[in-house]
Amino acid sequence: MSERMERFLEWRNSVAGGDSERAIAARMGIGNNRVGRHLRESDPPVAETVIDFARAYGVNPVDGLVAAGLIAESEALRAAAHAPLRSASHMQLLEELVRREKERLRSAAAEQEEAADPALQKRKRWRRDSTIAEGLLS
The missing domain is CATH 1.20.5 (Single alpha-helices involved in coiled-coils or other helix-helix interfaces)
Structure with missing residues:
Protein backbone atom coordinates (compact mmCIF):
# COMPACT_ATOMS: atom_id res chain seq x y z
CA MET A 1 0.00 0.00 0.00
CA SER A 2 1.36 3.41 -0.94
CA GLU A 3 2.10 6.12 1.60
CA ARG A 4 -0.50 8.31 -0.09
CA MET A 5 -3.15 5.61 0.31
CA GLU A 6 -2.21 5.11 3.95
CA ARG A 7 -2.62 8.85 4.54
CA PHE A 8 -6.02 8.81 2.87
CA LEU A 9 -7.24 5.78 4.80
CA GLU A 10 -6.15 7.44 8.04
CA TRP A 11 -8.20 10.52 7.09
CA ARG A 12 -11.17 8.37 6.01
CA ASN A 13 -11.12 6.41 9.26
CA SER A 14 -10.86 9.57 11.38
CA VAL A 15 -13.88 11.04 9.56
CA ALA A 16 -15.94 7.85 9.65
CA GLY A 17 -15.21 7.28 13.32
CA GLY A 18 -14.82 3.53 12.99
CA ASP A 19 -17.84 2.97 10.75
CA SER A 20 -17.61 -0.17 8.63
CA GLU A 21 -17.63 0.04 4.84
CA ARG A 22 -21.24 -1.16 4.94
CA ALA A 23 -22.18 1.69 7.34
CA ILE A 24 -20.26 4.20 5.19
CA ALA A 25 -22.08 2.98 2.08
CA ALA A 26 -25.47 3.23 3.81
CA ARG A 27 -24.70 6.76 4.94
CA MET A 28 -23.63 7.70 1.41
CA GLY A 29 -26.62 5.91 -0.15
CA ILE A 30 -24.47 3.68 -2.39
CA GLY A 31 -23.43 0.05 -2.54
CA ASN A 32 -20.66 -1.08 -0.22
CA ASN A 33 -18.78 -2.56 -3.19
CA ARG A 34 -18.33 0.97 -4.54
CA VAL A 35 -16.98 2.14 -1.19
CA GLY A 36 -14.41 -0.65 -1.18
CA ARG A 37 -13.41 -0.13 -4.82
CA HIS A 38 -13.30 3.67 -4.73
CA LEU A 39 -12.17 4.43 -1.18
CA ARG A 40 -9.91 1.51 -0.30
CA GLU A 41 -8.73 -0.43 -3.34
CA SER A 42 -8.28 2.39 -5.85
CA ASP A 43 -4.97 4.22 -5.55
CA PRO A 44 -5.61 7.12 -5.72
CA PRO A 45 -9.21 6.97 -4.53
CA VAL A 46 -11.88 8.13 -6.98
CA ALA A 47 -12.40 11.89 -6.56
CA GLU A 48 -16.19 11.82 -6.97
CA THR A 49 -16.55 9.18 -4.27
CA VAL A 50 -14.18 11.04 -1.93
CA ILE A 51 -16.35 14.14 -2.35
CA ASP A 52 -19.57 12.18 -1.78
CA PHE A 53 -18.05 10.54 1.31
CA ALA A 54 -16.96 13.88 2.77
CA ARG A 55 -20.36 15.42 2.18
CA ALA A 56 -22.11 12.43 3.75
CA TYR A 57 -20.05 13.01 6.91
CA GLY A 58 -20.35 16.79 6.83
CA VAL A 59 -16.65 17.54 6.36
CA ASN A 60 -14.85 19.63 3.78
CA PRO A 61 -14.36 17.56 0.59
CA VAL A 62 -11.16 19.47 -0.18
CA ASP A 63 -9.53 17.90 2.88
CA GLY A 64 -10.36 14.48 1.47
CA LEU A 65 -8.97 15.35 -1.95
CA VAL A 66 -5.76 16.55 -0.30
CA ALA A 67 -5.55 13.45 1.91
CA ALA A 68 -6.03 11.27 -1.19
CA GLY A 69 -3.25 13.10 -2.99
CA LEU A 70 -5.62 14.18 -5.75
CA ILE A 71 -4.74 17.83 -5.18
CA ALA A 72 -1.83 19.36 -3.31
CA GLU A 73 -2.44 21.26 -0.09
CA SER A 74 -0.81 24.33 -1.64
CA GLU A 75 -3.36 24.18 -4.48
CA ALA A 76 -6.23 24.02 -2.00
CA LEU A 77 -4.85 26.95 -0.02
CA ARG A 78 -4.26 29.00 -3.16
CA ALA A 79 -7.82 28.34 -4.32
CA ALA A 80 -9.20 29.32 -0.91
CA ALA A 81 -7.27 32.59 -1.00
CA HIS A 82 -8.46 33.61 -4.47
CA ALA A 83 -12.15 34.16 -3.69
CA PRO A 84 -11.66 36.77 -0.94
CA LEU A 85 -9.03 38.54 -3.02
CA ARG A 86 -11.33 38.68 -6.02
CA SER A 87 -14.20 40.04 -3.97
Whole structure:
Protein backbone atom coordinates (compact mmCIF):
# COMPACT_ATOMS: atom_id res chain seq x y z
CA MET A 1 0.00 0.00 0.00
CA SER A 2 1.36 3.41 -0.94
CA GLU A 3 2.10 6.12 1.60
CA ARG A 4 -0.50 8.31 -0.09
CA MET A 5 -3.15 5.61 0.31
CA GLU A 6 -2.21 5.11 3.95
CA ARG A 7 -2.62 8.85 4.54
CA PHE A 8 -6.02 8.81 2.87
CA LEU A 9 -7.24 5.78 4.80
CA GLU A 10 -6.15 7.44 8.04
CA TRP A 11 -8.20 10.52 7.09
CA ARG A 12 -11.17 8.37 6.01
CA ASN A 13 -11.12 6.41 9.26
CA SER A 14 -10.86 9.57 11.38
CA VAL A 15 -13.88 11.04 9.56
CA ALA A 16 -15.94 7.85 9.65
CA GLY A 17 -15.21 7.28 13.32
CA GLY A 18 -14.82 3.53 12.99
CA ASP A 19 -17.84 2.97 10.75
CA SER A 20 -17.61 -0.17 8.63
CA GLU A 21 -17.63 0.04 4.84
CA ARG A 22 -21.24 -1.16 4.94
CA ALA A 23 -22.18 1.69 7.34
CA ILE A 24 -20.26 4.20 5.19
CA ALA A 25 -22.08 2.98 2.08
CA ALA A 26 -25.47 3.23 3.81
CA ARG A 27 -24.70 6.76 4.94
CA MET A 28 -23.63 7.70 1.41
CA GLY A 29 -26.62 5.91 -0.15
CA ILE A 30 -24.47 3.68 -2.39
CA GLY A 31 -23.43 0.05 -2.54
CA ASN A 32 -20.66 -1.08 -0.22
CA ASN A 33 -18.78 -2.56 -3.19
CA ARG A 34 -18.33 0.97 -4.54
CA VAL A 35 -16.98 2.14 -1.19
CA GLY A 36 -14.41 -0.65 -1.18
CA ARG A 37 -13.41 -0.13 -4.82
CA HIS A 38 -13.30 3.67 -4.73
CA LEU A 39 -12.17 4.43 -1.18
CA ARG A 40 -9.91 1.51 -0.30
CA GLU A 41 -8.73 -0.43 -3.34
CA SER A 42 -8.28 2.39 -5.85
CA ASP A 43 -4.97 4.22 -5.55
CA PRO A 44 -5.61 7.12 -5.72
CA PRO A 45 -9.21 6.97 -4.53
CA VAL A 46 -11.88 8.13 -6.98
CA ALA A 47 -12.40 11.89 -6.56
CA GLU A 48 -16.19 11.82 -6.97
CA THR A 49 -16.55 9.18 -4.27
CA VAL A 50 -14.18 11.04 -1.93
CA ILE A 51 -16.35 14.14 -2.35
CA ASP A 52 -19.57 12.18 -1.78
CA PHE A 53 -18.05 10.54 1.31
CA ALA A 54 -16.96 13.88 2.77
CA ARG A 55 -20.36 15.42 2.18
CA ALA A 56 -22.11 12.43 3.75
CA TYR A 57 -20.05 13.01 6.91
CA GLY A 58 -20.35 16.79 6.83
CA VAL A 59 -16.65 17.54 6.36
CA ASN A 60 -14.85 19.63 3.78
CA PRO A 61 -14.36 17.56 0.59
CA VAL A 62 -11.16 19.47 -0.18
CA ASP A 63 -9.53 17.90 2.88
CA GLY A 64 -10.36 14.48 1.47
CA LEU A 65 -8.97 15.35 -1.95
CA VAL A 66 -5.76 16.55 -0.30
CA ALA A 67 -5.55 13.45 1.91
CA ALA A 68 -6.03 11.27 -1.19
CA GLY A 69 -3.25 13.10 -2.99
CA LEU A 70 -5.62 14.18 -5.75
CA ILE A 71 -4.74 17.83 -5.18
CA ALA A 72 -1.83 19.36 -3.31
CA GLU A 73 -2.44 21.26 -0.09
CA SER A 74 -0.81 24.33 -1.64
CA GLU A 75 -3.36 24.18 -4.48
CA ALA A 76 -6.23 24.02 -2.00
CA LEU A 77 -4.85 26.95 -0.02
CA ARG A 78 -4.26 29.00 -3.16
CA ALA A 79 -7.82 28.34 -4.32
CA ALA A 80 -9.20 29.32 -0.91
CA ALA A 81 -7.27 32.59 -1.00
CA HIS A 82 -8.46 33.61 -4.47
CA ALA A 83 -12.15 34.16 -3.69
CA PRO A 84 -11.66 36.77 -0.94
CA LEU A 85 -9.03 38.54 -3.02
CA ARG A 86 -11.33 38.68 -6.02
CA SER A 87 -14.20 40.04 -3.97
CA ALA A 88 -12.08 42.72 -2.24
CA SER A 89 -12.45 46.25 -3.52
CA HIS A 90 -9.54 48.15 -5.02
CA MET A 91 -9.46 50.33 -1.91
CA GLN A 92 -9.28 47.29 0.40
CA LEU A 93 -6.41 45.85 -1.62
CA LEU A 94 -4.54 49.17 -1.58
CA GLU A 95 -5.08 49.57 2.17
CA GLU A 96 -3.66 46.08 2.74
CA LEU A 97 -0.62 46.87 0.61
CA VAL A 98 -0.03 50.11 2.54
CA ARG A 99 -0.42 48.28 5.86
CA ARG A 100 2.13 45.65 4.83
CA GLU A 101 4.60 48.25 3.60
CA LYS A 102 4.32 50.24 6.85
CA GLU A 103 4.88 47.03 8.82
CA ARG A 104 7.93 46.18 6.71
CA LEU A 105 9.38 49.69 7.17
CA ARG A 106 8.79 49.62 10.96
CA SER A 107 10.48 46.24 11.18
CA ALA A 108 13.46 47.40 9.12
CA ALA A 109 13.80 50.57 11.25
CA ALA A 110 13.67 48.56 14.46
CA GLU A 111 16.39 46.22 13.17
CA GLN A 112 18.61 49.18 12.24
CA GLU A 113 18.04 50.79 15.65
CA GLU A 114 18.88 47.55 17.42
CA ALA A 115 22.00 47.00 15.32
CA ALA A 116 23.21 50.55 16.08
CA ASP A 117 22.64 50.32 19.86
CA PRO A 118 24.42 47.41 21.64
CA ALA A 119 22.80 48.45 24.96
CA LEU A 120 19.36 47.98 23.37
CA GLN A 121 20.36 44.50 22.21
CA LYS A 122 21.47 43.63 25.73
CA ARG A 123 18.17 44.92 27.27
CA LYS A 124 16.10 42.96 24.76
CA ARG A 125 18.13 39.82 25.42
CA TRP A 126 17.71 40.29 29.20
CA ARG A 127 13.93 40.82 28.78
CA ARG A 128 13.66 37.69 26.63
CA ASP A 129 15.74 35.61 29.08
CA SER A 130 13.71 36.82 32.09
CA THR A 131 10.45 36.01 30.26
CA ILE A 132 11.71 32.48 29.56
CA ALA A 133 12.78 32.09 33.20
CA GLU A 134 9.37 33.26 34.44
CA GLY A 135 7.71 30.70 32.21
CA LEU A 136 9.88 27.94 33.60
CA LEU A 137 9.18 28.93 37.19
CA SER A 138 5.41 29.15 36.87
